[in-house]
Amino acid sequence: MNLTDMFGLDGRIALVTGGSRGIGAMIVEGFLAAGCACVYISARKTAQVEAAVEDFNSRYPGKVVGLPVDLSTVEGCRGLAKELEAREERLDILVNNAGAAWGEPFEGFPEAGWDKVMDINVKSPFFLTQALHGLLKAAGTADRPAKVINIGSIDGMRLNPWETYSYHASKAAILYLTKRLAARLVQDHIIVTAIAPGAFQSDMNKAARDHGDAVAQSIPVKRIGAPEDMAGAAIFLASKAGDYVVGDTIAVDGGLVHGDLKTSIDA
Structure with missing residues (x-):
């Protein structure tokens, strides 16, 4: 087996x-380390996109292009597609990663906190x-979906201790939407899968970002996720190695869902 061919993303x-x-x-x-020819990134804040593009291109010159857009509306989604169509004749990999969260007690949880999270x-x-x-x-194609x-x-996949009603609902929904999309798009040689991250440092997961050592104690492997953990899962699914995985979700969480004995017993 040629592992470079199996896990590489050359030219994609x-x-x-x-x-x-x-x-x-x-x-x-x-994706850049695995050989992608070009990676487009989008986010709502233009300055944030520009700063990220500059950083990535300092290490992978000319490989990253920023397309700032608000994806919370259908018009925004279609506008991003038109921007990409003006630049490329094909798209090998789409990662739907943009997300939002909202936490507030049940008694006062607002409509805005529901709509914002479900929309994005x-x-x-x-x-x-x-x-x-x-x-x-x-x-x-059949040989290269x-x-x-x-x-x-x-x-x-499981509850967290916070009152994040719309976030829980949205993240359960996207996992089943993944199955539905996979069943339809496989006929077009498009493979749809999902990743369910656990504790990774990010602005959305402030607990892991600001209190990583404490959070790690509740994780079976006793650490929060590293960038390589997330990148490895995404490369697997995006590459030839993942061509036979259809509609499934990989939990990248250090065992919180499937390796936590206490949670399993309580369930």
């Missing part, structure tokens, strides 16, 4: 939403994949 074109920081940036770094975490991945269907089909990777969360 990718788009990572929310790719300017956190888990998205970890995935971008991995569930509606956006569907309508962006729909808008990019043509470019993904142009890339996909295009890939869509949805970034969920272990909070879609």
Whole structure:
């Protein structure tokens, strides 16, 4: 077996939403190291995108292009697709990573906290994949399918201790949406899968970012996730090595979902 061919992404074109920081940036770094010809990143804040592009291109010259856009609306998803269509004839890999969270007690949980999270975490991945269907089909073949990777969360597989009602609902929804999309798009040589991250340092996971050592004590492997953990899972699914994985979700969480004996017994 040729492992370079199996896990390499030479010549591939990718788009990572929310790719300017956190888990998205970890995935971008991995794709670049694996040989992607070009990785497009999108995020809502232009300055943030520009700073990330400058940083990535300082190490991988000319390989990263920023496309700032608000993906919380269908118009934003379609606008991003048009921007990409103007630059590329195909898209090999789409990572739906952009996300939002909201925590507030049940009694006062607002409609805005529901709509914002559901729009960006569930509606956006569907309508962006729909808008990019043509470019993904142009890339996909039986021998080299295009890939869509949805970034969920272990909070879609188990409860966390906080009152994040819309976040829990959205992350459960994206995992099942992944199955539905996979069943439809496999006929177009587009493979859809998902990753459910656990504790990784990011602005959305402030506990892991600011109190990593303490958080690690509740994780079976006794550490929070490293960038290589997330990048490795994404490279596997995006590469030839993951071509036979369809509609499934990989929990990248150090054992919180499947290795936590206390949780298993309580369940």
